[in-house]
Amino acid sequence: MSSDCIFCRIIEGSLPSSKVYEDELAVAFMDIMPVNPGHVLVVPKKHVRELSELDEDTGAHLFRVAMRIEKALRASGLQCEGTNLLQNNGREAWQEVMHVHLHVIPRFRGDKVKVHFGQQQARREELGLWAGQIKARLQP
Ligand code: AMP
Numbered sequence: 001m002s003s004d005c006i007f008c009r010i011i012e013g014s015l016p017s018s019k020v021y022e023d024e025l026a027v028a029f030m031d032i033m034p035v036n037p038g039h040v041l042v043v044p045k046k047h048v049r050e051l052s053e054l055d056e057d058t059g060a061h062l063f064r065v066a067m068r069i070e071k072a073l074r075a076s077g078l079q080c081e082g083t084n085l086l087q088n089n090g091r092e093a094w095q096e097v098m099h100v101h102l103h104v105i106p107r108f109r110g111d112k113v114k115v116h117f118g119q120q121q122a123r124r125e126e127l128g129l130w131a132g133q134i135k136a137r138l139q140p
């Protein structure tokens with residue numbers, strides 16, 4: 001628990017939220033500035049800043065909860081023809097609230113979402129080089 005963390009305060013109940021799910025490890029509530037109506041955040045109860053600091057069991061649990069919410073969204077009657085699961089780590093990667101969270105975002109044809117990733121075609125040698133660098137550091 002970190003008293004200057006918005007999500008910790010939501011979890012302890014000192015800030016309001018609209019919860020859709022809660023268990024011993026995680027909570028899910030509506031994003032206050034939704035990309036589209038039905039945008040949900042899945043959050044671990046313990047205060048951890050980024051994914052790389054989170055234990056794998058809790059991470060897997062967050063994904064399990066997000067999968068259930070994604071299904072519920074599709075059946076909810078809210079506009080949801082597709083979804084994005086988004087998880088930002090670090091200020092450079094759009095993280096604004098420094099308590100790990102997973103966005104579940106409903107999408108539909110004609111919504112107003114615009115994201116520009118600026119992707120560029122890579123050469124096979126580069127791909128092989130980068131793959132090698134990552135492989136060398138992968139935990140078994
Ligand atoms: P991120 O950029 O991945 O850190 O996303 C943080 C998200 O938290 C944003 O989509 C905010 O709209 C959302 N948010 C911030 N404050 C609150 C709050 N009090 N209740 C619900 N969602 C919030």
Ligand code: ZN
Binds near residue numbers: 002006047
């Ligand atoms: Zn927190």
